[in-house]
Structures are given as structure tokens and as C-alpha cells.
Amino acid sequence: MKRFSVLLTMMTLTSWPVAVHAEPMMTAAADTAFREGQRSLDAALRRTPNTGKAKNIILFIGDGMGINSVTAGRILAGQTRGLDGASYSLSFDAFPYTALSKTYAADALVTDSANGISAITTGFKTINGAIGVNGKVRPKDCATGLANRVSNIAEQAKRKGLSTGVVTTSALTDATPAGFYGHIASRDWQADTDMPAEVTKAGCTDLARQLVEAPDNVRLDVALGGGAAKFLPKAVGSAGARGDNRDLTKLWRTQTPAAKFVTTAKGLNAVETKNTNSLLGIFAPSHLPSVIDHDKFPDTPSLAEMTSKAIEVLSKNPKGYVLLVESASIDKWHHRNNAYRALTDVDELSKAVAVAVDKSDPAETLIIVTADHSHALAMSGYAAREADILGLARQKGVNQLDKTGKPRTILSYASGPGEQDHEHELTQAEAVGPDFLQPALVPLSSAAHGGEDVPVYAYGPQAHLISGTVESSYIYHVMAYALSLSED
Ligand SMILES: [Zn+2]
Incomplete structure (x- = not known):
């Protein structure tokens, strides 16, 4: 937490200005909000953008985390700690640069997570339900999906020699994590048994296979989340959903040197990162439970624990890394109108961001926190x-x-x-x-998801480019520019 503490200190502790009006100033000096406003101004006046190249990028997605989720999540996080919720700060509240992102899809005013993440990771808006393809794809149409694939920031970075990874509290085959490896006309095609026969015949492969069977030069180095059923054959019993008899976890272990596969929090914590170059962790048959239910599922790692281990593995690469971290539970519980679990997971995202800030060098790591779309929560x-x-x-x-x-x-x-x-x-x-x-x-x-703009928070090299009201696709361009991906 040291580096993060330094950041907070730099942003908040400043000298008190000379009083202009002696009498009102006495009152103002005692007013917390007045002082906080002054401190923020001082920090803004001393802020200088880091225009250097980013060696690493960590992209955090609070799935469904609109501005009301941030505000209410912040209040809950403060109140849970016995503090004043309204003035409490989540870790990314301290980030110096923010923007608003327009999240609409190529074919809809309100986006789903598939288009939402595709715009951010590829720079192309597509139709709702499609991943890693441009807007010319037709719904659930294999052929136009194959014909309109577009590469994502993780694949581009990997081709340049960087390491790449995904961390999520959803199934690894869910839409948001698939934004780092998937190219498909339907987000529902997660295992072979999810695909109609004509789709398979037309040459489309499911998302679990796309994750594990990707060529060496684009395959993710780290994937941590849920969704075991999509990777295991039905032959193993109820834990497996695949009809093609493939055990993709076995393939992961055998196709890469120094690869590891873990299924419990204990197993994850025991991974020796110096001996691990390729790490697959699947901790639940489907999505991971909300953190408040971890007492019933004690083998579930927290988002912060997964983030920490992923950074340890990926940061061994001297050329850098790109990591996507998703708090999926925010969205899952908003869908059920259970604000308690949804907002608790905003705090979980905040904790994971704090870990990332602490474990990375702010001079060389661009950290972006945003959402793929909002949820229509009102306060x-x-x-x-x-x-x-x-x-x-x-x-x-x-x-x-x-x-x-x-x-x-x-x-x-x-x-x-x-x-x-x-x-x-x-x-x-x-x-x-x-x-x-x-x-x-x-x-x-x-x-149903909300359609209003979502916030984007940034910290590190080129973070100052996160400014204004922008298209969700702009975030891809900032990341590609920060990594200098277009340079040879
Ligand atoms: Zn959703």
C-alpha cells in the first residue's frame, strides 16, 4: 500500500493558503469540505502529466458500474468501516484523470457486456452479443463473425512480446473476459454444447476452446476466474459441460512449459510465481460467488488475491504486460436488484485496484478503471x-x-x-x-442495463489522455498509444 499511500498523500496533503478574508476564513478552515476542495485544487495545480511510454497496462472493469454504483458503493464502503460514507474515497477516487465514456452499441442505445468490452479492447463497436468482431457481424451468425474479426489490445501486445492476462469473478468464458481473447458472433457459445450444429459445421469454435487453443503468439499467459464446466468434458460428471470429450484444463497444462492449473484459493496462493509462466485458475463451475458469501465457499480467492498473483506472474516479463481485471459480481447482483451484494463488490474492485497500484510502478504502469455499461440504479x-x-x-x-x-x-x-x-x-x-x-x-x-455514460479513471503514463466525453472505443486507442503498439 506504500506507493498508493504516497499517491494519496501527494494529492491531499498540501500547505494551507493565505487567508484573504480573515473572519470568513476562520469558519472555512474548520469546514472539512472547504479544506478538501482547497487540497484538491492544490493537487491539480501541481499535477504534471506523465507523457512517457507505458510498459504495463492494467484495465479494470467494474461490470455495470455506473456513476450511481460508484457513489452508493463508496458510501457503503465508508459506512462498513464505521466512517462517514459520503466523504469516503474508493481507491480509484484518488486517480487524477477522469472522463465519461459513451457506451452505446453499433445496433443499440444500451449495450450489453459483449459489445461494451469489445469497444474498449478492440476500438470497434459491434452489435450486442458479439465479441471481438466489428459492427458488420450479424446476430448469432457464424460466417459474418468469422469474416469480421478484429484483434484486441491483448493480442496486439502479446505479438510485441508482452505478457497478457485476465482476472474475473465471472466464468472465464463470459463476455467481459472474452474481450481479451474471443472472436465470436454470439457470447452464448461458451462450450461446444452451447452451439447449434450448423454453427459448428460452419467452422466456429466455442469461447473455452478459443481461450485455451489460441496460437502461442496471442494466447493469454494468465486466466483466473470461474466457469470450469465449459472447460471439462461431461465424462467427469456434473462438473463438466463439454460434449466433445475435450479436457481443456489438461491441454493448458501440457501445451506450455511451466504451466500451472489451480482450482482453490489455497492452490492459487501456493503458486510459486518464479516457476510459473502460464497460469490457469478456475475456482467455480460457473461464476464466483459474491465476496459476502465466501464463508460458504472458502476455496474462493478474492478479486484482490487473483489480481496480486496475476501481476506477480506477468510482471516477470521485462517487456511488460497487459492485464484485464473484472469485478463481474457488480453486474450480476444489480441484475437481481440486490444492491448490498452489487455494491459490496464495488468495494472489492476498489481493493483490487489498490493492490495493483501498490504492486506496480506508477512511472511505467497505466491503470484504467471503467465500466462496460451502467445499471439503472437510482439514489x-x-x-x-x-x-x-x-x-x-x-x-x-x-x-x-x-x-x-x-x-x-x-x-x-x-x-x-x-x-x-x-x-x-x-x-x-x-x-x-x-x-x-x-x-x-x-x-x-x-x-436491464443502463444506457448513460460511465466514468473512466486513469493513473500513470498517458493517463492525462483520459479526459472529456469520449466514445468507449477511445479507451482502446489510449491504451494502444500508451504502449506504442503502432511503432516497430
Ligand atoms: Zn449484465
């Missing part, structure tokens, strides 16, 4: 500053009521399974319960 009303963000909107113990006379929550969703029961008098105890679903306006079995 509204005028609850007291100390009110539990997960609970009822209340001031001094008095609930604020809706027009039917019932208490209301601070957080709500535009859509999803969370029901608004106007007959029921919701209590604070119910609302702050871990399994509570925040109310949703439009009833859907799974909440």
Missing part, C-alpha cells in the same frame, strides 16, 4: 447524511414517506425483480437485510 430522496445507504430514506429516525404513506428506500432500480409492494409497510431491518431486493419500477425477471 434519491433526502436521507440524513449518516443514514444507512441500503436502508430507508429517513432523517432523525423519521421515515420519509411516498404518496401512499409508506416508507421508501434510498436506492431503487428502473427495472428488475425487486417488487414495489404498496400494501406492505417496509421496515429498516428488512431493507438492510443482505438478501433484500431494492424496489424496481418496471417488473423484469432480470434488471
Whole structure:
């Protein structure tokens, strides 16, 4: 944490300015927000961009982490630590450069994760559901998928001799991690048994095979996440979903020298990185559980632990590395309207970012934190500053009521399974319960993504280019420029 602490110190501890108006200044000096504003100005005045080449890039994706998720996640993170949530800072809140990213798809106002990540990793917006192909692809059409492949930043970096990796709390074959290795017309084609016969006949291969069987010059060096079923044959029992009898974990172990395969947090922590050049870790049959459920799944590594191990393996390469780290659980739990788990995983992302800042040199590592899309979480009303963000909107113990006379929550969703029961008098105890679903306006079995711009935070070489309101595809161009990928 040392380096990160230095960053925070540089950004916050500054000399106090000379008072212009003696009387008001006395009041102002005692005001925390006034002082904080002054410190931020001082930091901004002393900021000089690092215009050097980036040796490494770590790209963090908070899946579905719109601005409201950051704000509410920050408040929950502070309150969980017994602090004032509103003024608390997540690790990436301290990053000096930010932008807003327009996330729409080639064919839709609101994007899914497949197009969302493809735009960021390839520079091409595509249609919802497609990965690593340009916008000419047709939905679930193998042939146009094959004809319109576009390379991603990880493949380009690997060809230049850098190491590459993916860390996620979803299945490794889910859309976001696939943005670093996959080229496919449908994100659903994760194992052979997910593909219609005509698609296989037309020459398309599933995402698990694409990850493991990629040629040496583009294959990922590290892949940590969930989704074991997509890599194992049905012959192993319920843990396997493949119908082609392939054990892709075996292929991973045998095709690269010094390759390792682990399935538990203990196994991951025991990996000796100096003897490991290629690391596959799959810790669940499908997605990894939310961190608050890790007591029931003690063999699950945290996002920070996976990030740490990935950096240790990848950073052995003197030419550098590119790493994608995704907190997928934010999106998974927003889909269910369970704000507690979704926002707890914003904090998990923050912790993983802090680890990355600590384990990398800010002079040579560009760290970007963003989202592939938003979720339509709302934070509204005028609850007291100390009110539990997960609970009822209340001031001094008095609930604020809706027009039917019932208490209301601070957080709500535009859509999803969370029901608004106007007959029921919701209590604070119910609302702050871990399994509570925040109310949703439009009833859907799974909440729909939000379409507004998402924040981008950056730190390190060329981070100053993250500025203004930009297309999601711009992030690819910044990364490629920072690595000087176009130079021979
Ligand atoms: Zn989603």
C-alpha cells in the first residue's frame, strides 16, 4: 500500500493558503469540505502529466458500474468501516484523470457486456452479443463473425512480446473476459454444447476452446476466474459441460512449459510465481460467488488475491504486460436488484485496484478503471447524511414517506425483480437485510442495463489522455498509444 499511500498523500496533503478574508476564513478552515476542495485544487495545480511510454497496462472493469454504483458503493464502503460514507474515497477516487465514456452499441442505445468490452479492447463497436468482431457481424451468425474479426489490445501486445492476462469473478468464458481473447458472433457459445450444429459445421469454435487453443503468439499467459464446466468434458460428471470429450484444463497444462492449473484459493496462493509462466485458475463451475458469501465457499480467492498473483506472474516479463481485471459480481447482483451484494463488490474492485497500484510502478504502469455499461440504479430522496445507504430514506429516525404513506428506500432500480409492494409497510431491518431486493419500477425477471455514460479513471503514463466525453472505443486507442503498439 506504500506507493498508493504516497499517491494519496501527494494529492491531499498540501500547505494551507493565505487567508484573504480573515473572519470568513476562520469558519472555512474548520469546514472539512472547504479544506478538501482547497487540497484538491492544490493537487491539480501541481499535477504534471506523465507523457512517457507505458510498459504495463492494467484495465479494470467494474461490470455495470455506473456513476450511481460508484457513489452508493463508496458510501457503503465508508459506512462498513464505521466512517462517514459520503466523504469516503474508493481507491480509484484518488486517480487524477477522469472522463465519461459513451457506451452505446453499433445496433443499440444500451449495450450489453459483449459489445461494451469489445469497444474498449478492440476500438470497434459491434452489435450486442458479439465479441471481438466489428459492427458488420450479424446476430448469432457464424460466417459474418468469422469474416469480421478484429484483434484486441491483448493480442496486439502479446505479438510485441508482452505478457497478457485476465482476472474475473465471472466464468472465464463470459463476455467481459472474452474481450481479451474471443472472436465470436454470439457470447452464448461458451462450450461446444452451447452451439447449434450448423454453427459448428460452419467452422466456429466455442469461447473455452478459443481461450485455451489460441496460437502461442496471442494466447493469454494468465486466466483466473470461474466457469470450469465449459472447460471439462461431461465424462467427469456434473462438473463438466463439454460434449466433445475435450479436457481443456489438461491441454493448458501440457501445451506450455511451466504451466500451472489451480482450482482453490489455497492452490492459487501456493503458486510459486518464479516457476510459473502460464497460469490457469478456475475456482467455480460457473461464476464466483459474491465476496459476502465466501464463508460458504472458502476455496474462493478474492478479486484482490487473483489480481496480486496475476501481476506477480506477468510482471516477470521485462517487456511488460497487459492485464484485464473484472469485478463481474457488480453486474450480476444489480441484475437481481440486490444492491448490498452489487455494491459490496464495488468495494472489492476498489481493493483490487489498490493492490495493483501498490504492486506496480506508477512511472511505467497505466491503470484504467471503467465500466462496460451502467445499471439503472437510482439514489434519491433526502436521507440524513449518516443514514444507512441500503436502508430507508429517513432523517432523525423519521421515515420519509411516498404518496401512499409508506416508507421508501434510498436506492431503487428502473427495472428488475425487486417488487414495489404498496400494501406492505417496509421496515429498516428488512431493507438492510443482505438478501433484500431494492424496489424496481418496471417488473423484469432480470434488471436491464443502463444506457448513460460511465466514468473512466486513469493513473500513470498517458493517463492525462483520459479526459472529456469520449466514445468507449477511445479507451482502446489510449491504451494502444500508451504502449506504442503502432511503432516497430
Ligand atoms: Zn449484465
